[in-house]
Amino acid sequence: MDVSFILDALNDKQREAVAAPLQNSLVLAGAGSGKTRVLVHRIAWLMHAYELSPYSLMAVTFTNKAAREMQGRIEQLVGLPPQGMWVGTFHGLAHRLLRAHWRDAGLKENFQIMDSDDQLRLVKRIMREFNIDDTRWPPKQVAWFINGQKDEGRRAAHVPDSHDPFSKGMRELYYHYEEACERNGLLDFGELLLRAHELMLTNPALLKHYQQRFVHVLVDEFQDTNTIQYAWLRVMVGDTGTITAVGDDDQSIYGWRGAKIENIQNFSKHFNDVATIRLEQNYRSTGQILKAANGLIQNNDDRLGKELWTDSGDGDPISLYAGFNEQDEARFILEIIKKWRDDGTALKDMAILYRSNAQSRVIEECLVREQLPYRIYGGHRFYDRLEIKNALAYARLAVDPNDDGAMERVINVPPRGIGERSIGTLREIARDQGCSMWQAAEHIVQHGVMPARASNAIKNFLQIIDGMGNTLIQPDLGLGDVFEHIIQEAGLIPHHEKEKGEKGEARIENLKELVSAASGFSWSEDDEEFSSPMMAFLDQAVLDAGEAQADEYQDSVQLMTLHSAKGLEFPLVFLTGVEENLFPSKMSFEEPGRLEEERRLCYVGITRAMEKLYITYAESRRLHGSESFNSPSRFIREIPQECIEEVRLRSQVARPVSMQRHNYQGTLQKQNQSILHGYQVPETNVSMGDRVKHPVFGEGLVINYEGQGPQARVQVNFDTEGTKWLVLSFAKLEVL
DNA sequence: CCTACGCACTTTTTT
DNA sequence: AGTGCGTAGG
Numbered sequence: 071m072d073v074s075f076i077l078d079a080l081n082d083k084q085r086e087a088v089a090a091p092l093q094n095s096l097v098l099a100g101a102g103s104g105k106t107r108v109l110v111h112r113i114a115w116l117m118h119a120y121e122l123s124p125y126s127l128m129a130v131t132f133t134n135k136a137a138r139e140m141q142g143r144i145e146q147l148v149g150l151p152p153q154g155m156w157v158g159t160f161h162g163l164a165h166r167l168l169r170a171h172w173r174d175a176g177l178k179e180n181f182q183i184m185d186s187d188d189q190l191r192l193v194k195r196i197m198r199e200f201n202i203d204d205t206r207w208p209p210k211q212v213a214w215f216i217n218g219q220k221d222e223g224r225r226a227a228h229v230p231d232s233h234d235p236f237s238k239g240m241r242e243l244y245y246h247y248e249e250a251c252e253r254n255g256l257l258d259f260g261e262l263l264l265r266a267h268e269l270m271l272t273n274p275a276l277l278k279h280y281q282q283r284f285v286h287v288l289v290d291e292f293q294d295t296n297t298i299q300y301a302w303l304r305v306m307v308g309d310t311g312t313i314t315a316v317g318d319d320d321q322s323i324y325g326w327r328g329a330k331i332e333n334i335q336n337f338s339k340h341f342n343d344v345a346t347i348r349l350e351q352n353y354r355s356t357g358q359i360l361k362a363a364n365g366l367i368q369n370n371d372d373r374l375g376k377e378l379w380t381d382s383g384d385g386d387p388i389s390l391y392a393g394f395n396e397q398d399e400a401r402f403i404l405e406i407i408k409k410w411r412d413d414g415t416a417l418k419d420m421a422i423l424y425r426s427n428a429q430s431r432v433i434e435e436c437l438v439r440e441q442l443p444y445r446i447y448g449g450h451r452f453y454d455r456l457e458i459k460n461a462l463a464y465a466r467l468a469v470d471p472n473d474d475g476a477m478e479r480v481i482n483v484p485p486r487g488i489g490e491r492s493i494g495t496l497r498e499i500a501r502d503q504g505c506s507m508w509q510a511a512e513h514i515v516q517h518g519v520m521p522a523r524a525s526n527a528i529k530n531f532l533q534i535i536d537g538m539g540n541t542l543i544q545p546d547l548g549l550g551d552v553f554e555h556i557i558q559e560a561g562l563i564p565h566h567e568k569e570k571g572e573k574g575e576a577r578i579e580n581l582k583e584l585v586s587a588a589s590g591f592s593w594s595e596d597d598e599e600f601s602s603p604m605m606a607f608l609d610q611a612v613l614d615a616g617e618a619q620a621d622e623y624q625d626s627v628q629l630m631t632l633h634s635a636k637g638l639e640f641p642l643v644f645l646t647g648v649e650e651n652l653f654p655s656k657m658s659f660e661e662p663g664r665l666e667e668e669r670r671l672c673y674v675g676i677t678r679a680m681e682k683l684y685i686t687y688a689e690s691r692r693l694h695g696s697e698s699f700n701s702p703s704r705f706i707r708e709i710p711q712e713c714i715e716e717v718r719l720r721s722q723v724a725r726p727v728s729m730q731r732h733n734y735q736g737t738l739q740k741q742n743q744s745i746l747h748g749y750q751v752p753e754t755n756v757s758m759g760d761r762v763k764h765p766v767f768g769e770g771l772v773i774n775y776e777g778q779g780p781q782a783r784v785q786v787n788f789d790t791e792g793t794k795w796l797v798l799s800f801a802k803l804e805v806l
Numbered sequence: 807c808c809t810a811c812g813c814a815c816t817t818t819t820t821t
Numbered sequence: 822a823g824t825g826c827g828t829a830g831g
């Protein structure tokens with residue numbers, strides 16, 4: 071069979087990885103080295119060279135986006151969809167196993183998946199029920215604790231006993247939480263993985279079946295696996311299967327949520343006869359950018375070791391800009407963006423990266439002022455939005471009125487006269503009778519045990535839900551129509567119309583989008599596990615947050631955190647706020663490993679840039695209301711200095727010693743007039759970039775300033791006399 | 807029952 | 822500074 075189409079157009083190392091024998095292999099794929107390509111071609115190779123059926127392959131990713139991309143590229147390469155192959159996220163595949171084997175997994179047939187929001191609500195509910203002090207055990211922290219334990223594969227019973235009351239309480243709460251989930255048929259994200267793992271361990275026949283089925287397993291972003299994911303993989307592969315793990319230890323940035331970099335570091339110890347292949351040729355960035363990235367990451371210990379290289383030239387050095395505050399930083403970025411745009415670069419090819427979301431605001435304001443379109447990645451996901459979650463809760467109630475979580479969520483949204491008092495009564499009855507809140511509500515309405523006003527309100531609600539339930543069983547209604555009804559019946563549109571500002575409008579727009587998402591939903595393929603389209607849709611809504619935003623196709627500047635930038639690339643990248651305490655974040659100073667993770671994050675940031683990278687920081691920054699003076703990040707110092715070019719002379723005037731200590735001695739290499747133009751010097755009529763005339767020195771260009779009021783000084787680059795600092799109140803400068 | 811005000815918090819995010 | 826949450830008053 072001709073397999074050249076699989077191996078051609080690969081470099082030697084990629085080919086080595088793709089055509090490796092059917093054995094365990096670890097592909098250390100540096101940034102921009104064609105990782106997904108290798109994965110996809112490996113799959114095609116296994117199918118052709120070893121005549122493996124797609125049925126015997128499983129490919130695991132972390133995000134739905136990555137799974138979709140892989141699926142698409144396999145189709146593209148092989149020419150048809152890989153029938154029977156399992157391609158999906160850890161959670162998606164675990165979910166699939168549990169739906170198929172719910173009985174063996176000890177679940178209810180109609181079990182529901184909770185997202186983190188549902189989970190937090192459940193935690194709060196439990197804490198209320200048991201009268202637990204939520205100042206000593208903040209619900210968020212409780213949820214965090216439970217998730218952390220599940221990531222480690224521990225149930226409440228496995229949590230080591232402790233004598234300190236706080237830990238004891240946590241453990242106790244975990245018990246209650248487990249019990250509540252069990253009773254209500256609820257699974258959080260961690261539970262999907264944990265339960266899928268246990269399903270395999272407790273059902274040897276089932277395990278054998280899957281181990282025999284999956285001859286080869288492929289894993290993307292292996293450095294991000296946590297304990298339970300790794301354990302599950304090992305069980306699924308077993309002694310008979312083999313695995314290809316693709317990842318990059320230098321890009322492990324999720325340790326804080328349980329990812330174990332050790333998994334990739336020790337991979338060769340846990341699996342037999344591992345072939346390790348390094349992909350170090352980078353097809354993305356210029357030589358200078360790679361040199362900077364390599365230099366920086368060398369400061370980490372315990373690396374598997376890897377050095378990126380390219381054969382496509384050095385490119386521009388990295389530009390470093392010191393803003394005097396965050397406003398200045400933002401304005402600088404905007405100037406560069408406008409320059410690149412005028413030179414023909416599309417806005418979507420420019421990315422502004424920052425360490426924390428709070429930093430985006432200043433930049434956004436600047437973008438708005440300059441009327442440049444932008445798009446912020448991350449933020450709230452579509453299905454996470456309040457209005458969407460409410461609509462989905464109505465749908466859940468329509469499917470199963472006994473869904474207490476959904477009931478609590480929307481019973482009084484929009485306000486319909488069922489307040490905390492009434493809900494409390496419902497909860498009480500439900501608990502005493504061991505029934506659902508819905509049944510409690512029916513009881514109340516029938517027996518009139520509550521004041522007429524409250525009783526009527528509840529009756530009204532029951533009727534609304536009943537009506538929704540009816541639309542579900544009408545065969546001629548599509549999923550979109552059902553949601554249309556639901557939103558209508560619930561009165562969500564008028565409810566959001568009442569909201570002030572543009573918020574309500576946006577929410578109504580989102581609800582419309584939900585309707586169209588529902589109409590476009592198809593569950594045809596291999597989803598025989600699901601009993602109805604609505605159920606499938608609801609599951610999908612929880613597991614796949616629906617990334618796309620409306621303005622996706624508009625050409626716009628891309629803003630995102632460094633974490634969400636992983637896996638992406640842009641010709642022009644700004645790495646902003648590169649200051650001590652911010653990046654590395656001061657939160658990372660406590661645990662030793664965290665600083666290395668910050669450094670990897672910086673490495674990720676640098677390697678996003680294809681052509682040109684700007685690193686910026688601000689000498690003074692207003693964040694969370696107060697002003698702080700941070701020194702430039704240590705990461706800047708760790709980059710080989712020959713890769714860096716400063717775009718502004720650091721001011722040489724008096725400053726607090728603490729700041730001066732960190733100043734760079736870099737010299738002014740290039741004056742960029744367009745950069746500086748438009749900078750207003752406070753309380754004067756002189757602007758940066760202005761041409762001025764001095765009675766003695768002649769004409770020159772204002773390139774910097776310092777101080778305020780009578781002490782204000784400007785630096786002028788005179789045409790004939792060089793640069794000089796002048797005190798504005800003395801020098802007789804004339805603006806030309 | 808709803809609205810308004812005051813308080814505390816603030817790294818990173820996917821599923 | 823801004824937001825989200827909980828409590829106090831209308």
